[in-house]
Amino acid sequence: MPLLLGPFVRCRFSATLLVLWLVFAGFTCTGSEHTATATLPAAFSDLLPHFQVEPVDEYIVKNKPVTLTCRSTPATQIYFKCNGEWVHQDDHLIERTVDPATALPVMQVTIDITRQQVEKIFGLDEYWCQCVAWSTTGTQKSQKAYIRIAYLRKNFEEEPQGKEVALDQEVLLRCHPPEGVPQAEVEWQRNEDVIDPASDPNFFITTDHNLVIKKARLADTGNYTCVAKNIVARRKSTSATVLVYVDGGWSEWSKWSACGADCSMWRSRECTQPSPGTGGKDCQGLDLQSLNCTSEQCPQTVSGAEDVALYVGMVAVALCLTLLLIVVVLVYRRKKEGLDADVADSSILTTGFQPMGIKPSKPENSHLLTIQPDLTTTTTSYQGTLRSRHDTTGKFSMTNGPLLDPLPNGSHTLHNGKLNSDPAEFVSRLSTQSYFKTLPRDVANTSYGTFNFLGGRLTIPNTGISLLIPPEAIPRGKIYEIYLTVQRKEDLRLPLAGCQTLLSPVVSCGPPGVVLSRPVILSMDHCSDACLDNWAVRLKKQNYEGAWEDVLLMGEELVSEPYYCQLEAETCRLFSEQLGTFALVGESLHMGAAKRLRLVLFSDAYCSTLEYNIRVYCMDDTQDVFKEVMQMERQLGGRLIDEPHVLLFKDSYHNLRLSIHDMPLAHWRSKLLAGYQEIPFYHIWNGSQRYLHCTFTLERLSLSTCELTCQLCVWQVEGEGQSFSLDFNIAKDTRAVDSEFLLMDSNATALAGPSAFQIPYLIRQKICSSLDAPCPNGADWRMLAQRLKLERHMSFFASKASPTSVILDLWEAQHFHSGNINQLATVMADIGKQEAMIFLVSDGEC
Numbered sequence: 001m002p003l004l005l006g007p008f009v010r011c012r013f014s015a016t017l018l019v020l021w022l023v024f025a026g027f028t029c030t031g032s033e034h035t036a037t038a039t040l041p042a043a044f045s046d047l048l049p050h051f052q053v054e055p056v057d058e059y060i061v062k063n064k065p066v067t068l069t070c071r072s073t074p075a076t077q078i079y080f081k082c083n084g085e086w087v088h089q090d091d092h093l094i095e096r097t098v099d100p101a102t103a104l105p106v107m108q109v110t111i112d113i114t115r116q117q118v119e120k121i122f123g124l125d126e127y128w129c130q131c132v133a134w135s136t137t138g139t140q141k142s143q144k145a146y147i148r149i150a151y152l153r154k155n156f157e158e159e160p161q162g163k164e165v166a167l168d169q170e171v172l173l174r175c176h177p178p179e180g181v182p183q184a185e186v187e188w189q190r191n192e193d194v195i196d197p198a199s200d201p202n203f204f205i206t207t208d209h210n211l212v213i214k215k216a217r218l219a220d221t222g223n224y225t226c227v228a229k230n231i232v233a234r235r236k237s238t239s240a241t242v243l244v245y246v247d248g249g250w251s252e253w254s255k256w257s258a259c260g261a262d263c264s265m266w267r268s269r270e271c272t273q274p275s276p277g278t279g280g281k282d283c284q285g286l287d288l289q290s291l292n293c294t295s296e297q298c299p300q301t302v303s304g305a306e307d308v309a310l311y312v313g314m315v316a317v318a319l320c321l322t323l324l325l326i327v328v329v330l331v332y333r334r335k336k337e338g339l340d341a342d343v344a345d346s347s348i349l350t351t352g353f354q355p356m357g358i359k360p361s362k363p364e365n366s367h368l369l370t371i372q373p374d375l376t377t378t379t380t381s382y383q384g385t386l387r388s389r390h391d392t393t394g395k396f397s398m399t400n401g402p403l404l405d406p407l408p409n410g411s412h413t414l415h416n417g418k419l420n421s422d423p424a425e426f427v428s429r430l431s432t433q434s435y436f437k438t439l440p441r442d443v444a445n446t447s448y449g450t451f452n453f454l455g456g457r458l459t460i461p462n463t464g465i466s467l468l469i470p471p472e473a474i475p476r477g478k479i480y481e482i483y484l485t486v487q488r489k490e491d492l493r494l495p496l497a498g499c500q501t502l503l504s505p506v507v508s509c510g511p512p513g514v515v516l517s518r519p520v521i522l523s524m525d526h527c528s529d530a531c532l533d534n535w536a537v538r539l540k541k542q543n544y545e546g547a548w549e550d551v552l553l554m555g556e557e558l559v560s561e562p563y564y565c566q567l568e569a570e571t572c573r574l575f576s577e578q579l580g581t582f583a584l585v586g587e588s589l590h591m592g593a594a595k596r597l598r599l600v601l602f603s604d605a606y607c608s609t610l611e612y613n614i615r616v617y618c619m620d621d622t623q624d625v626f627k628e629v630m631q632m633e634r635q636l637g638g639r640l641i642d643e644p645h646v647l648l649f650k651d652s653y654h655n656l657r658l659s660i661h662d663m664p665l666a667h668w669r670s671k672l673l674a675g676y677q678e679i680p681f682y683h684i685w686n687g688s689q690r691y692l693h694c695t696f697t698l699e700r701l702s703l704s705t706c707e708l709t710c711q712l713c714v715w716q717v718e719g720e721g722q723s724f725s726l727d728f729n730i731a732k733d734t735r736a737v738d739s740e741f742l743l744m745d746s747n748a749t750a751l752a753g754p755s756a757f758q759i760p761y762l763i764r765q766k767i768c769s770s771l772d773a774p775c776p777n778g779a780d781w782r783m784l785a786q787r788l789k790l791e792r793h794m795s796f797f798a799s800k801a802s803p804t805s806v807i808l809d810l811w812e813a814q815h816f817h818s819g820n821i822n823q824l825a826t827v828m829a830d831i832g833k834q835e836a837m838i839f840l841v842s843d844g845e846c
Helices: 015-025 115-119 304-341 424-431 623-636 681-685 739-743 761-771 781-787 791-798 803-814 821-831
Strands: 002-005 009-012 050-053 058-060 066-073 077-082 093-098 105-113 127-134 139-141 145-149 163-166 171-173 185-190 203-205 211-213 222-229 234-236 240-245 264-268 288-292 404-406 412-414 446-451 456-460 465-469 480-487 500-502 506-510 520-525 535-542 548-553 563-567 571-576 581-588 594-604 611-620 638-640 645-650 656-661 668-670 677-679 693-700 707-716 721-729 750-752
Touching (some): 058 066, 066 127, 077 105, 105 127, 115 145, 163 171, 171 240, 446 456, 456 480, 465 803, 535 563, 571 803, 594 623, 594 721, 611 656, 611 707, 623 638, 645 707, 645 721, 781 791, 781 803
Parallel strands (some): 163 240
Antiparallel strands (some): 185 222, 222 240, 404 412, 456 465, 456 750, 500 581, 506 581, 520 571, 594 638, 594 645, 611 693, 668 693
């Protein structure tokens, strides 16, 4: 017998159950339709339904349906609504009971949802269901329950890659599990054993499922597998082999042996602390040293007339050599005295210098910093790529030979030295030296020259890297052949741990061990946000054995140390009393620390197929890396399609994502299967991977389609982003990377003597003598530092014999390309030291 309960629910009961239920619920039946109206006892008639059980989210595994349950009290009826439509009455299963604690009637309703029902709207919207309970007072709605079809794809979006790492180095293994619903859980295995970070704190699994080995141990060598699993399936990635190698270290030297029959003694050391293992590098340097013994220690004895005659002959030869040496020294000293006495010759000091004047607001200062060059001299400036006139062999020129040849009138002139037309000859000759065998033979990124006490400058074009050799930095009478080169990062194993990242290029200047009278200034780009509150920035230097040492912590420099740094917005200026190989390494102090990334877009200059590629490079924002990418794209025939953008990339462990949008779908489509591409965080943060980029492959539907408009977005997850609005014709501009773009820095790679500096030598000397002496009103070098915004380095300047000269060195390093000497003259006028500047250097005075 059908019984209607309100407008929605129809139930079928046996006759006996129907009578009992009507008695309990207080139903009355009238008419032939047997319509039933449920009424609650008067004590419960003013209560709203209360849900004891609400439907919850469910996943359909394979073809098994899921059951949703809803229970409410007190309720006259309950029904389900799925995706806005009421579920049919016949699909409800109803059960009525009484709550023993409250004596309230309880109604429970269940329905089954099949895979076919969900698939009907799959992709359009999520399938959801909700139950509604009625009482005589009103209605209540339950929470929504979402029903999803569970799956787990077979292929990992990113699998771990094998690595060879040094002992104690941090290791990052990436894993992006297959797409799945629900999202897959990830565990890591080493040699099929599950890794538990709780039991071994040397392991750490990040929130995005990457495995971090904090300090690689020999026991960590093995095969690592990423395992993804959910309620549907379990997938394993391909195994990645991690090999932990040990570089060899030298033991201590043994004691010297006894003096042998050949009047020599020996000592040795072994490569055993530790011994190289699993592919590690052997120790560098000598493992055996010899030394001549003194005559007392030598076991040989002198006897017989023949020995006496031998020694008499040796003494005679020694006397002749001594007399010859004395003559050579006397000649040399005379030449050296002539060089020092005539250093103020105008042919040296004004070479390459053009007359300059300033236009300050006060007309009486119009003659400041004015110098008249001697136009009658025939002297040429000592500039360009330089080297000593002498034909040197495989050694550096460190002799005391004269660089200045005498003129008939007794003055001196500098020679315009020229190198061999093949610059690779210098690099090849340099690399034969024992210490320099590891230097790269990259002629394009190396400059070199020969310098004396007048100083000079080396520059690697389009890299932001230069070396300023101030006047008097090289002792008088010395001539050094100096080089400057930028190392390729893959050629070096710079140890980085924890949150450390490489912030600068790795730069070498040398030869190491040369004697300097004052610090040189090495300038190089960095890519940090230049906020020392966010970073612990360290200067690292490579020692003679190839190991890296911390020589300076930025912000805690000691003036007594041979190194000092000024960190500017994009450049680091390193004062160094020693030459060598240097790099800046930063360790983030918190997640607010950020690196500057330069985002650069390239495409093919010529496209004859339907496919068209756009390459997005994400590189450290330093000029040397940009130069390398430009050179590489030029070789590939690429072209730059938009201005580079800068993105701040934070130490948040979040990856970098790239996506392309808003293409005209009638003409173009993207072949990217996913909605975006992703570059792992550690690939960017450690700064050691070059040419890091993603490629978007687009396909035009017709060869006649040439116009491309789209939006390309690059952003860090939960961080900053940049977008490129592209609108160009792929067929109109078929030029490759413009070579002129690579030659913005057209200055000579090596400049020596006065041509390397903006401030003429005599004016520099006058400024130093005027400002070095302390002045009671502060009108001295301290005010100069303040006006040039260098007051943070007061203690460093004060520690030098001539603080003014160090300040002027820094000014020269900062303003070589864009410096305005008129501005410096205005600063001097403001200090009130015009008397130091008001002079004319006439031909007679020079």
